[in-house]
Amino acid sequence: MAHLGRALELGTAGDRTAARLALTELWDRVGDTGDALHRCTVAHHLADLQDSVADEVAWGRRALAAVADLSDERVRRHDASLRVRALLPSLHLNLADGYRRAGDAARARDHLAIATPLVAELPDDAYRTMIDDAITRVSALLDSGSREPLAAP
Template sequence: MAHIGRALELGGAGDRAAARAALTEIWEQVRGTGDALHRCTIAHHLADLQESVADEVAWDHRALAAVADLDDERVQQHDASLRVRALLPSLHLNLADGYRRAGDVGRARHHVTVAAPLAAELPDDGYGTMIREAIARVGALLDAGSREPLAAP
């Protein structure tokens, strides 16, 4: 996770290409049989660093696939407050938004429909509110037929 954190710092400093390269290198080491938490985290962040929506959606799918191999015990080794179920709303939100921007309304709506009840279970804190509001925004953008990027609140 420390290596992943250092790669994310590159992206936070504005060097998306370096962050993408560093995370891709780590991915090559863990793909397939590596730790599911590492695979989920890397794929989740690599999705945000892609140049195309299609590549972003592919990485979002990898993150969702990796979470299926996780359990609460493993995620709590990283952070005692984490639960696998709490990761799902964000992963489905990302897929919903990617499909929306790609023009695949049916798949986008499916992931919004899955994300919304899962997000309702999130705590009433900053993170939970952010995810619920983003799901609502993606739903509204779908209703409006918009393929524009999701703007920050």
């Protein structure tokens, strides 16, 4: 997770290419069968750093697939307050937005329908508000037929 944090700092500093390379190296070390929390987290962040929507969706699907191998016990070893279900709103939101931008409205709507009620799994804080607001914005963009990237609030 420390390596992940350093890779994310590269992205925050504006060096998306270096961040993507660092996360790809982490993915190669973790592998398709490594620790599920690491796979989920690395893939989730790699999705955000892709240049193509197709690659973003592929990484988002990997992140969501890793959740199937994840237990509450495992995530609690990382953060005592975390539960697997609390990861799902963001994972489904990202896939909904990716599918929307790829022009697959049906899949986008499917993932929004899953993400929306799962927001209740999140603590009532700024993160929950951010996810809830993003769901609203993605839904509105989907309704308008827009395939433009989701702008920051």
